[in-house]
Amino acid sequence: MSESFSLSSLNEAQRDAVSTLDGPVLILAGAGTGKTRTVTCRIAHMLKKGIAPQNVLAVTFTNKSAVEMRERVCAMVDKKAGKLLTVCTFHSLCVRILREGIDKLGYKKNFTIYAGSDQVGLVKQLIVRKGGKDLNLDAMQVLSMISKNKNEGLAPDYHADDLVAEIAKAYEAELRTQNAVDFDDLMVLAERLLREHEDVRAVLQDKYRYITVDEFQDTNGLQMKLLKQLVGKPFNICVVGDDDQSIYGWRGADVTNILQFEKHYPNPKVILLEVNYRSSAAVLHVANSLIKNNIGRREKELKPHHPGGEKLRIISMPGDEEEAEFIAEEIMERHRVNKKPWEDFAVLFRTNQQSRNLEAAMRAFDIPYRVVGAQSFFDKKEVRDVMAYLQMFYNPLSDVPLLRILNAPPRGIGQGSILLITEASREREMSVWEAMANEEVLAELSTKVKKSVIAFTDLVTETRHRLLDQNNRENMGDVLKEFLETIDFGGWVQRSCKTDNEKEKRAEGIHDVVDYLRDASRQGKTLSQFLDRMALQEDRNDDDIEKQKGVCLITLHASKGLEFPIVYLVGLENGILPHKRSQAEGTVDEERRLLYVGITRAQDEMTMTYCSYRSKYGERVHCESSIFIKELDFEHITEHDYEDIMGAEASEEEQESFFSSLNDMLDDDED
């Protein structure tokens, strides 16, 4: 596809966005208004105008959108030029920046990235060490406080609770001595590096002359600060987003970034993308009627490209089981009678719990379905263990991965010995790895344990050299495989499995890591590059919801960016949507946006349901319909009752033609 063809296929606002390359640009792109197409065309246009691809940076929030954006730009431009573009996530960008210059902040360049369970493990340890165990202090909670603090740019000791401040400080110190950084640090340190080192800043500002930020409503304060450092004069920064789709406030996203963009970059060109190519007019009218109840938003309205459309339905259900069954049955019918493929349907819900009923109903009707979430590849224990081994090989001085696998599988270094070694390492101000090679420390251990420790360090050292030696022609995947066999890692994992199914899944997990590493090795990647990729989850394509078959069961949050011809949105009840906690937290607006996102997923048909009763934690409780329902424009909605529909259907079977026409007259007052 040639680029001029693309340009002519854009609407006026989109063209305006594409051709405005200089100075700050704010693109307010409503749902379904061709945002990605506009942004990718804009970047293609840059290259056509002679801007060097090396000078172009596009930052996204997820790897998925980074990959998509790159692919779509590459389809429009010269292959070679496309490869020279920088299209990546915030975190990936920070890793690149830091691998170059983190030494200027006193870290070594081979820093380790601690993620997820690494962080939790470390905090758990620190809670114990600081004597907060009896205080019911939860590691995850502490961690989220630490994270929030970092993202707000506060000092680590700035916490309401003294003990938390203690732990936060110790956490920072610990990461520092282990030459490790967490996900937040990637951002914090990259920002600091740019702010404190003019030379680094100058180089990067000169390199990235044209910057695009996608999903700008999801950025937080820290990401904004990083951008401020990265964007140099004449401020060729283009941000794209939609304040009405800001649904990640709970995770730090700061919607004022997009609302007050002018404060950071005065007199931007503001472009409104309002023509929606996705949904019917009816769907958009309802969506518009809801979202205008939010105050302090940027005024805009989705304008339908496709006129008319089926009215939306709101159906009251007696209980959550009927709700699920009704939907499953209807999907079944629509598939059978109207020949709609399963992939046309989606069922959206607020909380993951709600998927239970739905899954059960789908299974009962033999409807193929796909669910997002579940357990992701990288959270699997065996995968994390193997990754810990690799992290340790790369940098044995990082205690966290080392401690994770020190006795997994068991090799005669028990809890007591581990405690002794860690204590000894702290006393001597050395890493655990160094302590294990220290004669004095070894002398404190029993002969048996000492032998185990030496056997372990010897094996690790030998494997480590084979993995890191650039002159070694061996494939890293093969080295890992051999190592895992030597320690009988697979056997240990198998033994801990209860079912055959589990055995299979776990073995697969281990096998996959080996395969990934083998591939990376074949492509000439170093262990460091492989670990970065894995930490940033850049290889994650195993659970791409769009590639799976069947009816899509998905949370409202995860549905953002997707679209479906026929959508069901369940549980429109106070306490669920808006969620119970949002009242107290003052985030009802965000719940409204969440519903807005849900409605705008639908292309043709939209059905919303609420229940009178719902099973909650084993108890059957009464529910009332959502406050949001009365905000909707009922000109484009028909209301139904479960009993009536079922009654009508039952009759239909007996006296098909008569009752169905009567039913039409009663229920649908369309022309």
Place this chain on the structure above:
DNA sequence: GTGTGACAATTTTTT
């Protein structure tokens, strides 16, 4: 080092 039972918690989730 692994298995059992009591006990609490229970929105959304990427990197």
Place this chain on the structure above:
DNA sequence: ATTGTCACAC
């Protein structure tokens, strides 16, 4: 109802 965590026993 379900799921995970933790203490304790074997």
